[in-house]
Structure formats: structure tokens, C-alpha cells
Amino acid sequence: MIIVKTISELKETLKQYNDKSIGFVPTMGALHDGHISLIRRARHENDIVVVSIFVNPTQFLAGEDLDKYPRKDEVDKKICELAKVDVLFMPNINDMYGDDEVKILAPSVKGYILEGFIRPGHFDGVLRVVCKLFNLVKPTNAYFGKKDAQQLVLIQQMVKDLFMDINIVPCELIRDSDGLALSSRNVYLSHEERQKALAISKSLKSAAKKIGMGELDVSVLQSLMSDVMCELDVEYIAFMDREFNKIEKIEIKNTIILVAARLGVTRLIDNIWI
Numbered sequence: 001m002i003i004v005k006t007i008s009e010l011k012e013t014l015k016q017y018n019d020k021s022i023g024f025v026p027t028m029g030a031l032h033d034g035h036i037s038l039i040r041r042a043r044h045e046n047d048i049v050v051v052s053i054f055v056n057p058t059q060f061l062a063g064e065d066l067d068k069y070p071r072k073d074e075v076d077k078k079i080c081e082l083a084k085v086d087v088l089f090m091p092n093i094n095d096m097y098g099d100d101e102v103k104i105l106a107p108s109v110k111g112y113i114l115e116g117f118i119r120p121g122h123f124d125g126v127l128r129v130v131c132k133l134f135n136l137v138k139p140t141n142a143y144f145g146k147k148d149a150q151q152l153v154l155i156q157q158m159v160k161d162l163f164m165d166i167n168i169v170p171c172e173l174i175r176d177s178d179g180l181a182l183s184s185r186n187v188y189l190s191h192e193e194r195q196k197a198l199a200i201s202k203s204l205k206s207a208a209k210k211i212g213m214g215e216l217d218v219s220v221l222q223s224l225m226s227d228v229m230c231e232l233d234v235e236y237i238a239f240m241d242r243e244f245n246k247i248e249k250i251e252i253k254n255t256i257i258l259v260a261a262r263l264g265v266t267r268l269i270d271n272i273w274i
């Protein structure tokens with residue numbers, strides 16, 4: 001595995017893979033089994049696998065956890081090595097950003113609802129960095145988790161709107177054995193908060209079960225989910241189609257149910273694709 005830190009090193013390294021397919025997995029590090037599942041899939045489907053680790057400051061709002069976001073560079077390098085990553089790109093902030101830059105903006109509706117409503121400007125920062133990374137890595141396929149459903153949909157839209165010739169591969173959401181969706185931020189949870197947080201995945205499961213029994217009315221499902229999460233500080237429960245339009249009735253194979261909740265200082269998001 002080659003570890004590159006600068007953009008010129010990255011360009012030099014990628015030159016040798018001119019005619020090969022490149023699978024790209026962008027991350028913010030503190031890698032867990034969710035990230036590893038993306039890397040494995042990229043390994044399986046491409047000649048070359050490039051992973052980036054970059055805690056992107058432009059997607060954090062003022063007052064969010066940028067400074068204390070978990071950083072585990074040495075362990076992450078080992079994980080990537082074991083997963084047979086070819087190139088690990090770990091740029092620093094000054095390499096990635098200059099002053100007074102040209103910027104890409106998230107769409108004004110889909111980028112500013114749900115996560116984008118609670119974190120206004122977050123998706124501007126996400127798309128800005130992913131656009132830069134795509135231009136640097138020039139991947140054939142890029143792998144994103146369904147865990148961050150809105151991010152995935154917006155990246156699919158960016159690729160389409162900007163005529164980028166990159167195949168976006170949505171990857172399954174990976175959970176811990178107790179049902180909690182894996183997230184680098186789970187380390188912030190106390191034991192008690194973690195136990196309480198299980199209500200999030202339980203609520204999604206119970207909605208899916210009810211849908212399996214024929215219930216398609218969103219308001220019924222929403223109140224069922226609220227009941228399961230009655231002890232949590234729920235920010236939203238949302239029912240969207242796969243292009244992120246709000247729906248009133250479940251459309252089988254075209255629905256995403258999303259939840260965001262706060263456990264103490266930690267925000268957790270989770271979802272299920274129906």
C-alpha cells in the first residue's frame with residue numbers, strides 16, 4: 001500500500017494506473033466495519049482501490065465536533081493495509097483548500113431539508129470536498145454508504161448534474177450486533193446513551209415489519225416509530241422516496257425512512273430502505 005499525503009504525490013502515483021479501473025472510497029477516518037465493507041466491495045470490483053482519509057472542515061458547522069472528531073491515523077493505516085488498499089490518500093487542509101475559492105453548492109431544496117435543515121451548509125461542504133476528490137482520483141467507481149442516505153442521493157445528483165463520468169455505488173448500511181448503525185461518532189456515547197440509542201434501529205425495524213404486514217400509511221408508521229423512541233430527543237422521522245421527495249404513502253422498493261436523534265451531545269442518524 002502506498003500512503004500519499006500531497007496532491008502532487010497522488011497525481012504521480014495514479015499515473016501508473018492509467019488504463020486500470022479505480023474504485024474510490026472517501027472517508028473521514030476512524031474506520032469501522034461500515035467503511036471496511038465499502039473498501040471490500042471496491043476491492044472486489046476494481047483493479048485499483050484508493051481510499052482517502054480527510055476530516056473535511058467545510059462540512060462541519062461552527063460549534064460542531066470538528067476538533068474532537070475521532071482521529072486514528074495509525075490504526076486506519078493498518079486497516080487499509082489489511083484490506084489490500086493500493087493507495088491511501090491522507091491530505092492536509094492546506095493542500096485541499098485555498099482562500100477565496102470557486103465553490104459548488106448543494107441544491108437549494110434537497111440540500112437544505114432534514115440533515116441540511118439542521119446542519120445548513122453541511123452538504124455544500126460535502127459536495128465541495130467530494131468534487132475535489134473526484135477530480136483528483138478520477139475514479140471509475142466511487143463507493144458510498146446508504147447510512148448517509150441524503151449524502152448519497154446528493155452525490156448521485158452532483159455526478160448527474162455536472163456530467164461527471166463516475167459510477168456511484170450505494171453500499172448497504174452495516175450495524176453492530178445489537179442493531180446500532182456503525183458510526184465513527186458512536187465512541188462519544190456513554191454506556192447508558194448507547195443502550196437508549198438502540199430504540200432508533202428498533203423503531204425502523206418495527207416500521208419495516210408493519211409495512212410487511214400491509215401498513216402503507218406514513219402517519220400511522222410515524223406514530224408507531226415515535227412511540228418506540230419516546231425516551232429519545234428525536235429531531236426528525238422522515239419518509240422520502242429514493243430521489244428524496246417527501247411521500248405520504250409507502251412505495252415498496254422506492255422508500256427511505258430516516259431518523260435523526262440526539263443522545264446527550266451526540267447526534268445519530270439511521271435509516272432503512274424499503
Ligand code: AMP
Binds near residue numbers: 029038148173181
Ligand atoms: P465517514 O467517514 O463518516 O465520512 O463515512 C465514509 C463513508 O462510509 C460514507 O460513504 C458513509 O456513508 C460510509 N459509512 C459510514 N458508516 C457506515 C455504515 N454503518 N454502513 C455503511 N457505510 C457506512
